[in-house]
Amino acid sequence: MSGERDVLVIGFLSRWCAGIAAETAGVNRIKYSPNIVFINLPCVSRLNPSHVVDAFLNGIDGVLIGGCLPPGNCHYKTGNFKAFKRMYLLKKLMAQFGVEPERVKMDWFVTPQYEKIARVADSFVEEIRRLGPVMSRGEA
Amino acid sequence: MEKPSLAIVPLTCCGACMQSIYEDRELMKTITRYRIIYWPGYAEGELGDAVDAAIIVGVARTRRDYEAAEKMYREAGLVVMYGTCSVYGGIPGLTALVPREELGEDYADTAKPPAVLRQPSVLAPGCPPSASVRKRLAEILEAYLRGEKPDKTVFLGNTESLCRNCPLRPRDPGRIEMPGIKRVYEGVSMDKCFLEQGILCLGPVTSASCNHDCIRMGLPCTGCAGPVPxxxxxxxxxxxxxGSILMVKRERQVMFPGLARELDKIHDPMGLLYKYTLPRAKLTQLALIRRGLAGGGEK
Incomplete structure (x- = not known):
């Protein structure tokens, strides 16, 4: 790991559950890895696979997608199903291109699970550290 | 005044685009008004230096391909990209991720459509380009004989998606529901949108530069005309x-495992989605950068 840069991870969160959980984690001063930056979206189904690939091309090493739980209880009724279909296919596609599909992770959160979101963020950053940067320094 | 010279340069290609030029009387009439200095199979000769107009066919895969394309960009005033291979990569472009070591010394690191190497004058996609594209190309070549040259890149393909005028267009294209995923051999009906039957058709993202020939024959679109600009x-x-249309009615019943099972019926997403555009895919670019080769087509 030494000599290489530390990893960078983006978390795309649905603002209705996972986003609020991340807010609450902040309010409750829960510590989580500084390598992850959360971005709130209206819904995770807003995320197109090309956004994820753009993130990789710009030097982001992992993408965490936080949707709402339970699955049938999306604010927009079926947004998390749509996000699941897109990311599932994207992971299959990434594997064919030789890019580790583990770099994209989907997880689901209920509003009060602020401890879970910190835990998931930490473990995901650890996992990405194990995989290493998506491309080496200077090429990003 | 001497006739302007024209070179028709095949790079790595299958030859069907050449056939489509031979068979088009109008286009041939225009082309033969030029002094053809290079066209393998038609005119004898070497690819010289003084060229006024060039038609490039095929993808750049070998080093000689790259050299020929660069030379044409350097010398010719009008550079035409003829066929999907030269614009997007096409079938020979599927070798974009095959390492050079597996192919041989003559090959370059990756396959690139010559359209991305520099700024071409005309893009004529199609596999091979359809009659309407060839007609407009003949007009441009005709105008170039009079000394008129397009000032920026002209895209001859259709700028609308294939679904816009599809013969199987559903009543409400905004509400397509895919019941599941099916293969063509499981039976298709010719009075319903392929997506509504569960057959993966690339119509929504493909340019309508063809005449829906495959759709009329009962085959879903595979994207040969390239993506909508x-x-x-x-x-x-x-x-x-x-993601927006698959099993939308049954999502809550089948839940995530059911959707995953259905999506697993797509065995080869890369082959489905990038059959004609692999060198220009963002993930190809990422994969090539990871191998230490900068850039696989433009960003």
Missing amino acids: GIDDAGLRYIGAI
Whole structure:
């Protein structure tokens, strides 16, 4: 790991559950890895696979997608199903291109699970550290 | 005044685009008004230096391909990209991720459509380009004989998606529901949108530069005319579209495992989504950068 840069991870969160959980984690001063930056979206189904690939091309090493739980209880009724279909296919596609599909992770959160979101963020950053940067320094 | 010279330069290609030029009387009439200095199979000769107009066919895969394309960009005033291979990569472009070591010394690191190497004058996509594209190309070549040259890149393909005028267009294209995923051999009906039957058709992201020939014959679109201009990566956008329409009515019953089972019926997403555009895919670019080769087509 030494000599290489530390990893960078983006978390795309649905603002209705996972986003609020991340807010609450902040309010409750829960510590989580500084390598992850959360971005709130209206819904995770807003995320197109090309956004994820753009993130990789710009030097982001992992993408965490936080949707709402339970699955049938999306604010927009079926947004998390749509996000699941897109990311599932994207992971299959990434594997064919030789890019580790583990770099994209989907997880689901209920509003009060602020401890879970910190835990998931930490473990995901650890996992990405194990995989290493998506491309080496200077090429990003 | 001496006739302007024309070179028709085949790079790595299958030859069907050449056939489509031979068979088009109007286009041949225009082309033969030029002094053809290079066209393997038609005119004898070597690819010289003084060229006024060039038609490039095929993808750049070998080093000689790259050299020939660069030379044409350098010398010719009008550079035409003829066929999907030269614009997007096409079938020979599927070798973009095959390492050079597996192919041989003559090959370059990756396959690139010559359209991305520099700024071409005309893009004529199609596999091979359809009659309407060839007609407009003949007009441009005719105008160039009079000394008129397009000041920026002309896109001869259709700028609308194939679904716009599809003969199987559903009543409400905004509410397509895919019941599941099916293969063509499981039976198709000719009075319903392929997507509504569960057959993966690339119509939504493909330019309508053809005449829906495959659709009329009962085959779904595989994207040979290239993506609709304006979308950055057609394959990834198509994944987005599948997410919006697949099993929308039954999502809550089948839940995530059911959806995953259905999506696992797509065995080869890369082959489905990038059959004709692999060198220009964002993920190809990422994969090539990871191998230490900078850039696999434009961003």
